[in-house]
Amino acid sequence: MTAESMKAFVMKKIGSVGVVDKDIPEPGPNDALIKTTAALVCTSDVHTVSGAIGEKTNRTLGHEAVGVIEKLGDAVEGFSQGQRVAVNAITPDYRCDNCLRGYTSQCTTMLGGWKFANMKDGNMAEYFLVNDAQANLALIPDELTDEQAAYCCDMLSTGFMGAEHANIPIGGTVAVFAQGPVGLMATAGARLQGAGYVIAVESIPERQELAKKYGADVVVDYTREDPVEKIMELTDGAGVDSAIEALGAQVSFEGCVKVTRPGGTISNIGYHGEGDYIELPRMAWGVGMSDKTIRTGLCPGGKERMARLMRLIQNGRVDPTLMTTHRFGFDEIEKAFEMMKTKEDGIIKPLITF
C-alpha cells in the first residue's frame, strides 16, 4: 500500500518551524485516524520549539484539534467513519499502572499521557493519529461548532482542573494568578465550583476585561500594586481559601503560598519552565505545619470528561470563543505561530481552520 501524503506543521529542530509533507499515518488496531478541521495554537508549542522538552527533529506540533473520523483500527468499537470528534491534548492508554491508579495524565511515566508533539507527532496537520481511540475520541454534539469543541482539548480541561483541584468551599474566596487562556478558564472554573469571591491577578487590559466576563469579582494589576498585599487587604487579612497558579513562575507560585489561608489549597496549573528549584516561602508555608496543601496536575483527558466540558458550553455555562482573537487558514499557520511567540496584537488564542 502506498501511503498518501499530507501537510504538517513541524518543529524542524530547536528554534525552527515549517510546513512539510508527511505520509498520512496508518492506524493500528486501537488507533483512529482523524482528518483535522480546526485547531488552536498553544503557547506550550512555542516552549517546545524553544527546546523546553529537548530536540524533536521534524516533530509535528499541536495538541488542540478537532476533526472527522477518517479510519478506525480493527479493535475500536462504538465509533464510525465520518463522525465529528474532539481529542484531548492528553491521550492516555488507560492500561498502565498510573492510569489504573487514576492518574491518567501520568500514563506510564511522569507527564506520559502527553503524547502529541511530546512523544509522537502532534495534530497541527491535515491528518493525525489517536492512540487508544475508544477512550480518547469524544463525539462533538451537533449543537457545538468545531471552534467551541477545540477549546475543550486543553483550555477548559486544564483551566477547570485548576479550580477542581483547589478544594474551593461553597462561597469561598479564590485568587487566580495570571489570566492567559488557561488562567481565564481557571477563573471561569472557580465560578463553576462555587467560589463566592474571585480575585484575578493580571496587568493586560484585554485580559483583565475577559477575566471579569469569565467571573472575576475584582482584578488586581500587579504592575500597580503588590498582589499579595492587595489580596490580603481584599480578604480582610484572612487570605483566600484557594489560590490557583496559572503562570509557572516563582513570583506567582510564591504569591499563591502567601495569600492562601492556613488549611487552604494552592492549585498549580502553570508549567514551571526554568531553574532547578521552585521555592516555598518557609514562614508563609507555616514551617511545614500550616495545613496548606499544594496540588499539581496535567490536563485530564478522555471522552467522558470531554463530554462534560462540551455540555458546559452547550448549556451556556461558559463561552470560550471570547478568547479567539485571531483566525487563520492552515496555510497561514506559520504566521499564527509567530504571533503566539511575540504575543503581538493582543493575541490570546488563534483559531486555525483546515
Added chain:
Amino acid sequence: MTAESMKAFVMKKIGSVGVVDKDIPEPGPNDALIKTTAALVCTSDVHTVSGAIGEKTNRTLGHEAVGVIEKLGDAVEGFSQGQRVAVNAITPDYRCDNCLRGYTSQCTTMLGGWKFANMKDGNMAEYFLVNDAQANLALIPDELTDEQAAYCCDMLSTGFMGAEHANIPIGGTVAVFAQGPVGLMATAGARLQGAGYVIAVESIPERQELAKKYGADVVVDYTREDPVEKIMELTDGAGVDSAIEALGAQVSFEGCVKVTRPGGTISNIGYHGEGDYIELPRMAWGVGMSDKTIRTGLCPGGKERMARLMRLIQNGRVDPTLMTTHRFGFDEIEKAFEMMKTKEDGIIKPLITF
C-alpha cells in the same frame, strides 16, 4: 483569694531554663486546672529555648502531659474533679473561623492551636490550665498508664497524622524520612493505614531497630547509601505512593519529592526551622504538573481523637512506651532537658513523673 504556688520548668529567656515558683492559675468559665502526674520532654521545647519562636520570658515549657482534674470552670460540663485526663499539645477553641473550617490546629491564626509554651504557659509544671476544657480534656481509660496516655498528646497524634495525610492506597508503598519519635510513629501509622511496604530512612542503630519493631519492612541508612537512589531501587524504579517528611530539613523534603510517584503524596510533619525558603526540585515535581500533592499539618487535638489514639494503645495496636529510654522525677527535669538537647545516651523520649 490568695493563690498558692507551684513549681514550673520555664524558659527564663532565650538560651536559659530553670525551675521557678509560680502561682497556681485559676480557671476561667471554660477552663480546667490539671494537677500534673506525668509528662514527656519534646525536642521542640529545645528549639523554643533556642529562640525558634522568639523571646518568651519566664514561659513555662512542655506540651505533652497528663494529670488529674483539680478544678473546673463553671461552664465546663461532663467532667468531674479527680478524673484522670490527657490533654493534646494543641488546644483549639473550636469557635473561630479556622476551627469551623475544620483546621483546628490553625485556631484563629496559622499554628494558633498550639498554645502551650507558645502562646501561654505550657504544662511542665505541677499544675496547668487547659482552655476550652470541655473539648480538650480526654478521659484516660483505667487500662492505660499515665505514660501510655502521655504519648497520645503529640507523638501519636502527629506521627499518625503524617500517615493519615499521606493518602496511602491499601498495600501501597511508603517512605518515612527520619525515625525520631514522631517519625517512628509515622512508620507505625503507615502500617495502621494499610501500607504494603514501608521504607524507613535512619542512621542511628537504636532507631533503626525501633523502626523495624514499629513496622518498617526495610531501613535505609542514608550515611551508607543515597536514600533516593536506594528507594527507587527498592521500588523497581516506580517510587513510592507516599513519602512522609519527619525531620524538617531541605535534604529530606527534597528526597520525599524525588521518591514519590506521579500522583503520589508528600506528607510533611517535620518542623522546618531554618532559612527563608524550602526548595522544590522542579523536574522531580514534574514542572508543576506531576499530580503530586504536598500536604502539611500540625498535631490534631481534641478529646475525640485522643480517645481513638488511646484505644489503639489499649487494644494492642501500638506500644509507644518502647520509646521511653529514660525516666526522671520532676526534680530532675533540667537534666532530662539537657539530655534532649545533646541527644546523649541514645535518648529518644524521657518520661517525667510528678
Added chain:
Amino acid sequence: MTAESMKAFVMKKIGSVGVVDKDIPEPGPNDALIKTTAALVCTSDVHTVSGAIGEKTNRTLGHEAVGVIEKLGDAVEGFSQGQRVAVNAITPDYRCDNCLRGYTSQCTTMLGGWKFANMKDGNMAEYFLVNDAQANLALIPDELTDEQAAYCCDMLSTGFMGAEHANIPIGGTVAVFAQGPVGLMATAGARLQGAGYVIAVESIPERQELAKKYGADVVVDYTREDPVEKIMELTDGAGVDSAIEALGAQVSFEGCVKVTRPGGTISNIGYHGEGDYIELPRMAWGVGMSDKTIRTGLCPGGKERMARLMRLIQNGRVDPTLMTTHRFGFDEIEKAFEMMKTKEDGIIKPLITF
C-alpha cells in the same frame, strides 16, 4: 433582677399554636441574647406542631431568624452589643464528640445540633437566646438586608448542602426531586457546584418557573409524565451523576436511586416523616454492588459557613428573595403560619418583620 416580658409564637400543644408572653431570657456565659428583626416561617414548624417530634408544651417555634445583639455572655469574645447577626437553624456546641468528628449537626446525639424549637425555645419571638454564641453568631455585612440574611439560616445552608453532598462532577448531570424552597436552593446549589445539566422535578407552575430562574435546564412535571422514565430519556439512558431528594417521600427517594448512574450519588435533604422504613429498590441499587452512594445531612451551621452563604448573595451569585411570596408583621404570625400549613395563594416563604 426582674425579668422583662416579650411576645413569643408558641406551639401550645400538638395541633395548637398562639402568641404568648414569656420572660426575656438571660444569657449564660457562652450565650447571646438577640433582639429579633426578621424571620422566615418554615414548613418544618408545621410538622412540629402536627406532632412530628412529640409534645412540646408552650415551646416557642421558629429557627430562621436574624436580629441585633442585645446582650452577651461573659465568655463570649469578638462581638459587641448592637451588631446585626444571623443565626443558623442549627446551633452546635462544637465541643462534643460528634462536633469534633466534624458532624456538628449531630451535636451530642443524632440531629442534636437542631436545638431551636426542638430542644429549646425557637426564635419566632421578640428575643431569643443563642447557645455557644461565639461560633453561632454570624455578622451580617452592611450590604445585605435582614431578609437576605434570613435565607442563609436554613434555606441556603440546607439546599446548598444537598448539592455539596451530591459529588457532582464538573459538567455533570443532576436531578433535583421537588422544588419547594429547599429544593429550589438545591437547584441553585447544583449550578454553583458546576452541574452541566440540571433537571428539576416539580408540578406547581410558580415553582417550575422559579426552578428555571435558579438554574434548572429543564423541569419535569411528574403529574404529566413518569419522572424516572423522563430523566432516563433526557440523559440518553445513562441516568444522572447525582440526584437530590428534597421532599422526604418514598416515591421521590426511590426515583432518585433509579435515575442515578452506577457510581453516582443520591443526596438526601428531605425530611422523611412517615413510616417505619424507607425502601431501597434492590435492582436499581445494583443488588448492593452498584457503587452508588447515599448521603444524608442536616443544615450545617456556624458563623464561618454563614459568612460564605452571605457572600454568595452579596456578590450576586443567588437571590433567595425571589422566594418571598408574602410579607407580614409579627402580629400577623398566626395567619402566616396558617398559610404555610394550607400552602394557599402560591405561598413559598413568608417573611415576618418585628
Added chain:
Amino acid sequence: MTAESMKAFVMKKIGSVGVVDKDIPEPGPNDALIKTTAALVCTSDVHTVSGAIGEKTNRTLGHEAVGVIEKLGDAVEGFSQGQRVAVNAITPDYRCDNCLRGYTSQCTTMLGGWKFANMKDGNMAEYFLVNDAQANLALIPDELTDEQAAYCCDMLSTGFMGAEHANIPIGGTVAVFAQGPVGLMATAGARLQGAGYVIAVESIPERQELAKKYGADVVVDYTREDPVEKIMELTDGAGVDSAIEALGAQVSFEGCVKVTRPGGTISNIGYHGEGDYIELPRMAWGVGMSDKTIRTGLCPGGKERMARLMRLIQNGRVDPTLMTTHRFGFDEIEKAFEMMKTKEDGIIKPLITF
C-alpha cells in the same frame, strides 16, 4: 486452524452443572489466553447456578483463577508467554464512560465489569480468555504461591474494599456483619485501615475463630444475643464509626444502619439476592438527616490493585490461606461445588488445582 479442546466446568442450565469439552478460545488483539493452574470456588457461582442472574446455557463458571500466559493478542504489550498471572474476578475494558469516571466495576453498564461467568465464559476450565489483558493481567511475584495469589482475585479485593469504603477514622470502631470469606477479609481490611476496635458478628465457631485471627477484637454471636443491642453496649451507647455488611440480607443491612453513629458509614459488600426492596429503618437513618452515608461497590480489578493485594500477602500483612479448608483436583470440581452449596464439613474455601 483446528481448535483444540479443553475441559470446562459449566452451568448446563439453571440447577444443573457438569464438566464438558469446549474449544480452547483464540485471543483477539487485546486478549490473553491463560492456562489455568489454580482456582477457588465462590458461593456466588452457587447463586448463579440457582438462577440468580438468569439462564446461562452451557456457561463456564468461575471467576477466581490464576495461571500461566499461553498466548497473547497482537496489541498486548509488556507481558510474555509463560509468565504466572492472577486475574481479578472483574475485568473492565477501561475505555467506557463508567471506567473513565473511575467506576471500573460498572464497566459500560451497572455491574458490567463482572464478565466471567456472567457475560462470558468464566475460568473454572483448563484455559480461559482475558479481555483487555494489558490492564487485567497481574504478574505473580515468585515469592507467592498460586493459592495465595488466587485469593486476591475476589476475596481480598472485595473484602478490603468493604473496609476502604467504610471511611474508618484511625482508631475508630467497626462492626463487620457476617464472617464468610469476604466478611473475614473485611475484618482483616478493617485492621489494615486502622480500626481501633473491630466487632465481628458471626455464629459458626470455626468462622468466629478465624475472625479473631484476622483481627476482630470481639465476636458477637447473633444466635445468642441481639447484635444491635450488643454492639451498642460494647460501644458505650455510641455505636460504631463504620459498619460493613458482608451478608446481603435485610437483617444485617438494617443492623448496620442501626449500629452506625451519626456521621458514620455503612459499607455494603453483601450481594442482596432477594426481594424487590431493601429497607432502611427510618428513625435509625435519622429521618434522612443523620449524616450517615451508605456506600456500595463491586470487587475492584486491574493489575495495579492486584499487585498491591499480593504485596500485602508477600510482606506478611495477611494470610488468606487460613481460609482454605479443602483441596481438590479439577477432576473433583463437581464435588467441591456441591460442598459449597451445602456448606458441609465446615467448608470455607476449597482450592482447585489443575
